[in-house]
Amino acid sequence: EPEVTQTPSHQVTQMGQEVILRCVPISNHLYFYWYRQILGQKVEFLVSFYNNEISEKSEIFDDQFSVERPDGSNFTLKIRSTKLEDSAMYFCASSAGQTSDSPLHFGNGTRLTVT
Amino acid sequence: AQKVTQAQTEISVVEKEDVTLDCVYETRDTTYYLFWYKQPPSGELVFLIRRNSFDEQNEISGRYSWNFQKSTSSFNFTITASQVVDSAVYFCALSETANTGNQFYFGTGTSLTVIP
Numbered sequence: 001e002p003e004v005t006q007t008p009s010h011q012v013t014q015m016g017q018e019v020i021l022r023c024v025p026i027s028n029h030l031y032f033y034w035y036r037q038i039l040g041q042k043v044e045f046l047v048s049f050y051n052n053e054i055s056e057k058s059e060i061f062d063d064q065f066s067v068e069r070p071d072g073s074n075f076t077l078k079i080r081s082t083k084l085e086d087s088a089m090y091f092c093a094s095s096a097g098q099t100s101d102s103p104l105h106f107g108n109g110t111r112l113t114v115t
Numbered sequence: 116a117q118k119v120t121q122a123q124t125e126i127s128v129v130e131k132e133d134v135t136l137d138c139v140y141e142t143r144d145t146t147y148y149l150f151w152y153k154q155p156p157s158g159e160l161v162f163l164i165r166r167n168s169f170d171e172q173n174e175i176s177g178r179y180s181w182n183f184q185k186s187t188s189s190f191n192f193t194i195t196a197s198q199v200v201d202s203a204v205y206f207c208a209l210s211e212t213a214n215t216g217n218q219f220y221f222g223t224g225t226s227l228t229v230i231p
Contacts (some may be wrong), residue, residue, distance in 0.1 A: 035219075043160070043206060043221040056218055090159060103150060104219060106160035 006092050008109035013082055013114055021077045023092030032075045033093040033104060034067065036060065043091065049075065050098065075102045082114045117144065119209050121222035122178050129230050136192045136225045138207030144168075149183065149190045150208040150219065160206070166190065190230045 005024045013019050020065045025032050025068040047057040049067055064080045076093075079086055095102040128134045138208045140149065151163040164174065166183050174181045178195045194201050207222040 042223040043208075043219075045218045045220075049219060056219075076208060093160075103162045103165050105162065106152075108157070108159040111158070 004092055004094055004105050004107035006090075006110050008110060009108065010111045011113070013112070013115055015084060016081050019079050019082055019112065020077075021090050021092075021112070022109055023075045023077070024073050025075055025092065025094030026096075026105055027073070029094035029096050029105070031055075031095045031098055031102070032067075033095075034077045035091040035093060035106075037089045037091065037109075039088070046077075067080070079112075082112075084114050087112055087114045117222075118220040119207050119222035121205075121207055121225050123225045125224070125226045125228070127228045127230060130199060131196050133193060133195050134197050134227065134229075136205050136207075136227065138190045138192065140188050140190065140207070140209045142188075142209060142211055144211045148210045150210070151190075152206045152221075154204040154206060154224070156203070163192075163205075166222050183210070191197060192201075194227075197227075199229050199231050202227055202229045221228060 004026055007022045011019055030050060032049045035043050036046055037043045044060060045058050047061045047067055048055045054068060066078045068076050075092060078089060089111050091109045092107045093104040095104050118141050121137065123130050123137055126134060147168045149166045153161045153163055164181055171185060180193045182191045190207060192205065204224045204226045207223045208219045210219050
């Protein structure tokens with residue numbers, strides 16, 4: 001069964017450094033997302049992306065965050081200058097359709113630790 | 116205000132017991148979708164079920180069953196004859212049609228521990 005893959009599984013970085021989290025969505029999916037889960041808390045929406053542009057973003061997704069689909073397969077989340085509070089599990093997801101009933105298929109997540 | 120409320124933070128049951136995980140949602144949309152996801156200790160999010168607001172028929176899949184009641188805005192999940200492998204955090208989620216970005220609202224999750 002096709003799946004969303006994320007790399008790396010765990011990234012440790014120093015405060016102020018830039019990080020890029022990488023995702024390969026399911027190949028025939030058109031809608032891509034990033035979600036975040038701070039340890040022990042709920043999963044929070046960051047951003048959705050369609051047709052090479054952001055379609056929706058949350059308050060969390062401020063100017064230090066950016067997303068890109070650099071080629072036909074990858075979808076990346078960049079954090080420009082990491083802060084301690086950015087430490088979390090970051091989930092990439094994709095869906096086939098834009099209608100609300102399209103389930104999100106999540107990757108296994110990247111655990112980001114900012115020291 | 117919380118759009119999805121999972122009041123049970125942690126539940127422990129002994130193997131083979133039945134357990135119900137509660138989910139209450141809030142929306143003004145007439146068309147919406149509800150989901151359950153499982154997050155095992157390994158951390159990934161696994162899709163379990165999707166239900167649209169027009170279909171209140173209960174669904175059973177093996178040991179899993181779901182009870183959707185619009186009158187009480189609830190979408191509860193029951194595991195029958197629980198097993199140790201069911202130990203995980205379970206998230207209920209809501210998606211509204213007003214969302215252009217297909218944003219899901221997740222509950223805070225219920226951590227289920229099945230004791231052998």
